[in-house]
Amino acid sequence: SQQGEEDPQALSIQEGENATMNCSYKTSINNLQWYRQNSGRGLVHLILIRSNEREKHSGRLRVTLDTSKKSSSLLITASRAADTASYFCASISGTYKYIFGTGTRLKVLA
Amino acid sequence: DTGVSQDPRHKITKRGQNVTFRCDPISEHNRLYWYRQTLGQGPEFLTYFQNEAQLEKSRLLSDRFSAERPKGSFSTLEIQRTEQGDSAMYLCASALEGSPYNEQFFGPGTRLTVL
Numbered sequence: 001s002q003q004g005e006e007d008p009q010a011l012s013i014q015e016g017e018n019a020t021m022n023c024s025y026k027t028s029i030n031n032l033q034w035y036r037q038n039s040g041r042g043l044v045h046l047i048l049i050r051s052n053e054r055e056k057h058s059g060r061l062r063v064t065l066d067t068s069k070k071s072s073s074l075l076i077t078a079s080r081a082a083d084t085a086s087y088f089c090a091s092i093s094g095t096y097k098y099i100f101g102t103g104t105r106l107k108v109l110a
Numbered sequence: 111d112t113g114v115s116q117d118p119r120h121k122i123t124k125r126g127q128n129v130t131f132r133c134d135p136i137s138e139h140n141r142l143y144w145y146r147q148t149l150g151q152g153p154e155f156l157t158y159f160q161n162e163a164q165l166e167k168s169r170l171l172s173d174r175f176s177a178e179r180p181k182g183s184f185s186t187l188e189i190q191r192t193e194q195g196d197s198a199m200y201l202c203a204s205a206l207e208g209s210p211y212n213e214q215f216f217g218p219g220t221r222l223t224v225l
Contacts, residue, residue: 041218048213096160
């Protein structure tokens with residue numbers, strides 16, 4: 001399969017805690033993106049990190065990228081019940097081909 | 111609503127029938143993608159259009175699958191002689207070439223069930 005792997009597959013935390021999910025990909029990339037998918041809804045873009053960047057922040061999101069290990073992590077700080085969703089990384093090689101990971105299903109308990 | 115729309119949202123068909131799905135991207139977006147997503151998995155790339163040109167087609171797509179984007183606007187995905195293994199969510203996404211964040215905007219998907 002072309003798909004990247006995400007770890008853990010499922011994560012359950014209490015509201016206010018931080019959530020960390022990891023993604024590994026297989027090919028060299030131009031950039032990597034993270035998407036969120038709520039149950040029964042489409043995917044929504046969260047954040048992009050380029051191959052020459054190591055860390056990126058957006059609000060409560062922090063993304064890191066280690067191209068030598070072909071891995072990325074997404075940290076959500078001070079989680080809320082509304083963060084309950086599946087999170088996918090998407091690696092982009094070339095100019096347009098997106099390879100999505102298998103996803104992490106996050107559940108935030110109120 | 112100026113987002114990506116897909117029609118129908120749900121399709122139930124019998125094995126062996128043909129089905130066609132439509133995707134209307136965001137109007138100024140010149141890139142259009144089709145993906146397939148099964149339960150518990152991430153989206154799998156099927157095909158990509160830049161304007162009306164189909165630039166890449168995944169090896170996942172058998173010759174029963176065909177996609178078009180005749181005028182560089184809406185796109186259709188047809189599955190001929192459907193099989194039970196075709197049951198999945200079919201997602202369409204569009205993007206604007208040169209956008210700073212290179213993000214894709216996804217539609218709500220068409221859920222296909224093949225009986």
